[in-house]
Amino acid sequence: MFLPVFLKMNISLYIKSFLLALIISLIIVPIVRYFSIRSGHYDIPNDIKTHKGKVPLLGGIGVFISFLITMLVVRFFTSFPSGTLRELRYIIIGASLIILIGLIDDLKKPRGISAEIKFIIEVLLALFMITRGFNIRFITPEYIAVILSVLWIVGVTNAFNIIDIMDGLSSSQVLVASLGFFLISMPSEDIYVNLLSITLAGAVLGFLPYNLSSKYKIFLGDSGSLFCGFILSITALGTSYSKMNPLGVYAPLLILSIPIYDTFYVSYMRIKKGISPLKGTKDHFALRLEMLGYTRKKILFITFIFSIILSSLAYLVTNVSVFYGVLIYLVALFLFFIASAYISRVDVTEGH
Helix, strand or coil, rough: CCCHHHHHHHHHHHHHHHHHHHHHHHHHHHHHHHHCCCCCCEEEECCCCCCCCCEEEEEEHHHHHHHHHHHEEEEHHCCCCCCHHHHHHHHHHHHHHHHHHHHHHCCCCCCCCCCCHHHHHHHHHHHHHCCCCCCCCCCCCCCHHHHHHHHHHHHHHHHHHHCCCCCCCCHHHHHHHHHHHHHHHHCCCCEEEEEEHHHHHHHHHHHHHHCCCCCCCCCCCEEEHHHHHHHHHHCCCCCCCCCCCCCHHHHHHHHHHHHHHHHHHHHHHHHHCCCCCCCCCCHHHHHHHHHHCCHHHHHHHHHHHHHHHHHHHHHCCCCCCHHHHHHHHHHHHHHHHHHHHCCCCCCCCCCC
16 A cells, blocks of 8 residues: 555655754764864763763754754745644744753853753743643643643653763663654654654754764753753654554653653652752762663663663554553553662762
């Protein structure tokens, strides 16, 4: 059975969008790195950030620029329904605001915007996006849906910032999650979701080689990790996921489960110690694995593969019966329970 002509055209567009974002990112990121070095904007090692030497910080700007240029090319050289263009416009506005928040924080390191002020701004931005139609639709009453939508947008946005404590960790999660959302949303032809996810995948893939390089290393910075988290939080709200299984609406929890898990785990461990969840500690699962003897390359590989498995499970959830859907979620919960028990053996103390 052949795909409809319209869908064939979209597939061609998605491939071009991915490649364009990838190529622009490969070109732009080293340019951003050069200006980051010239302007003296580095990430400096501390008790939590244990990288060697100071590293240029503004890689996320390169990811954002490649994403934005690709979106503009799509806007001006492709014919889409007016509703799609309106959705993309609001997303670009929201993404620009969140990148600005992160950029101010990056430029003013080590003392940037306070966590409280940043949280208030993010909540207001989330409310703006909700008024534009980016919200949870399967929960009633409406005010509960609004509250959960705010928590989702703000939580996922910051989850990718929280997990960004090791080379390639946050950006590789962004890559897999983007492709996961694209795979699930393709059959529904939710055009803006497909464009967002595939363009972000190309942009972050162009950044990854530099992030993992020893000679040309650059970090996402708060601007990049917040931007990626924001785009993924909005992407997750834009597709129906499944007509076969009502549990399919929870597929984003599987796709984004690793950064979400790290956020909850870190917060729980900090509260358990009687300290603020906003205070930096080494309770991250990746740092605990390192204390258990895993190399950073092995941690990145394991996390990357685990993320692919979870995204594959998310895809399965949208295509199986309720019984198997429940079974998949239970298996995922069991895996995280075992992982938590394993990494919690490490005694992480202040100054460790």
